[in-house]
Amino acid sequence: MNYRRLGSSGMKISEIGLGSWLTYGESVEDNNSIDIIHHAYNNGINFFDTANVYNRGEAEKVVGRALSDYARDSYVLATKVYFPMGEGPNDRGLSRKHIVEQCEASLQRLGVDYVDLYQCHRFDPETPVEETLMALDDLVKQGKILYYGVSEWSAAQIADAVHVAKERNLNPMVSNQPIYNMLVRYIEKDVMPVSEANGIGQVVFSPLAQGILTGKYRPGQEVPKDSRAANEDINRFMKQYLNDDVLQQVIRLEDLAQNELGIKLSQLALAWILRKPGVSSAIVGASRPSQLEENLKAAEVELTDDVSGEIDSILEELKHVKL
Ligand SMILES: NC(=O)c1ccc[n+]([C@@H]2O[C@H](COP(=O)([O-])OP(=O)(O)OC[C@H]3O[C@@H](n4cnc5c(N)ncnc54)[C@H](OP(=O)(O)O)[C@@H]3O)[C@@H](O)[C@H]2O)c1
Numbered sequence: 001m002n003y004r005r006l007g008s009s010g011m012k013i014s015e016i017g018l019g020s021w022l023t024y025g026e027s028v029e030d031n032n033s034i035d036i037i038h039h040a041y042n043n044g045i046n047f048f049d050t051a052n053v054y055n056r057g058e059a060e061k062v063v064g065r066a067l068s069d070y071a072r073d074s075y076v077l078a079t080k081v082y083f084p085m086g087e088g089p090n091d092r093g094l095s096r097k098h099i100v101e102q103c104e105a106s107l108q109r110l111g112v113d114y115v116d117l118y119q120c121h122r123f124d125p126e127t128p129v130e131e132t133l134m135a136l137d138d139l140v141k142q143g144k145i146l147y148y149g150v151s152e153w154s155a156a157q158i159a160d161a162v163h164v165a166k167e168r169n170l171n172p173m174v175s176n177q178p179i180y181n182m183l184v185r186y187i188e189k190d191v192m193p194v195s196e197a198n199g200i201g202q203v204v205f206s207p208l209a210q211g212i213l214t215g216k217y218r219p220g221q222e223v224p225k226d227s228r229a230a231n232e233d234i235n236r237f238m239k240q241y242l243n244d245d246v247l248q249q250v251i252r253l254e255d256l257a258q259n260e261l262g263i264k265l266s267q268l269a270l271a272w273i274l275r276k277p278g279v280s281s282a283i284v285g286a287s288r289p290s291q292l293e294e295n296l297k298a299a300e301v302e303l304t305d306d307v308s309g310e311i312d313s314i315l316e317e318l319k320h321v322k323l
Contacts, residue, residue: 001044002299004280006076007174008199009147011116013076015274016299017047017203017283018292022234024050025058028287030065037066039289041075043296049177049203049283050110051080051121052102057109064110072112078203079106080151080177082121094124096135103144118145119177123157129164137170149175149200155190162198173200175280180204182213182253182269182315183246192278201280204273208284208295212241213269215254219247228287249318256310263301266291270298272311 003012018040024033037048050063060079067075081102084092092098103118118139120132136148150158150173158176165172176195178187180202187202195202208214211228223229229238250265257268273282286292303311 001296003046005201006117006147006203006280007195007201009174009201011076011147011174013047013203013281014045015279015281016045016270016296017049017078017281018045019049019205019283019285020059020063021051021054021205021285022228023059023285023287024054024066025060025062026055027228027231027234030062032288033062034066036286036289036292037063038069039292040286041067041070043292045296046074047076047078047203047281047283049078049205051083051119052085052106052109053080053083053121056085057105060106060109064112068111076116077110077112078117078119078149079110079115080119080121081106082124082151094120094127094132094135096131099132099135100139103139107144114144114146116146117175118148119175120148120150120153122151123153129157129161130168133161133165133170134168137165140171147171147174149173149177149203151177151205152179153191155194158191158198158200159194162200173198175201175203177203177205177283179206180273180276180279181207181209182272182311183209183241183318185315188276192276196278202276202278203281203283204279205283206285207270207273207282208266209241209269210238210285212238212246212250213253213265214291215250215265217242217247217250219244219251246318249314252314253311256307256314260310261301261307263297264294266295267298267301268303268311270295271301271303272308274298275303275308
């Protein structure tokens with residue numbers, strides 16, 4: 001496993017991280033979840049991502065239980081705040097009140113004294129960014145969080161927050177967590193350049209487009225029974241990908257991976273991300289250890305400029321497909 005600096009911070013994270021959305025504390029049984037997290041740790045993953053809202057705290061509990069077997073300083077634990085955790089007017093967002101209360105609640109669910117990376121899960125237009133940044137800065141000073149970042153903020157929102165933090169001499173933002181994969185690339189235009197200029201690393205989510213970029217979904221065929229797409233409780237975010245135009249191009253990418261490089265499509269998809277400047281880690285999901293095993297091998301794959309060119313020309317044809 002290779003480790004990269006998280007943005008311009010000194011903290012190093014594995015270039016493949018493990019997330020827990022829709023899986024641990026939810027669709028994957030607890031014992032299996034713990035086995036997968038242990039498998040990840042034993043194979044060099046030190047970066048674990050979760051969020052307070054993932055099944056309303058249940059994912060944090062399982063992740064915390066699994067990691068309690070290891071020395072606290074041997075892994076980097078990231079969680080998030082923003083989405084509703086209750087029905088009350090203050091049970092959501094990025095106010096000082098909600099951030100401070102949810103940080104405390106996350107620490108309890110995770111069973112730790114601090115989280116390494118605390119992320120604002122979305123931008124909150126109803127809270128001044130100064131208030132949010134000052135609350136995060138206080139948590140850093142109290143030792144409850146070590147670093148902070150954002151998720152799915154626009155380039156302008158990131159730039160503004162960086163400016164405010166500098167002006168007020170607050171601890172800087174070190175990361176952004178956007179969706180990024182071969183099929184969804186909007187961050188390349190503005191978010192990546194602004195982040196890079198300000199020492200903010202990308203820890204990208206859904207790098208396999210929720211499993212589409214493993215090749216297991218085929219055009220014109222039923223989705224596999226044991227897949228995320230087949231699970232009606234959790235597949236609502238997948239519908240965008242499941243169209244035959246997309247799946248046809250995915251087959252072309254798979255042919256390139258298998259026939260020219262002798263690797264799996266999932267490995268090609270992750271290696272492609274890890275070549276992009278400014279990416280600190282690709283956060284994968286896994287519902288069983290064998291998936292993780294396959295995906296981890298991506299860290300060993302080196303793509304030549306020629307192969308990258310071929311990938312780009314296939315992806316070019318996907319630009320007309322609305323996702
Ligand atoms: N910040 C945000 O707003 C946000 C949003 C989404 C996700 N995230 C973070 O990013 C993490 C990863 O997101 P994601 O789960 O969408 O990532 P992903 O890696 O694109 O998809 C993971 C899913 O794909 C399937 N899969 C993975 N590897 C496979 C393989 N080798 N062969 C076959 N199937 C495979 C598995 O689902 P099945 O086996 O069930 O098919 C697995 O759960 C999340 O856990 C979360 O921590 C953050």
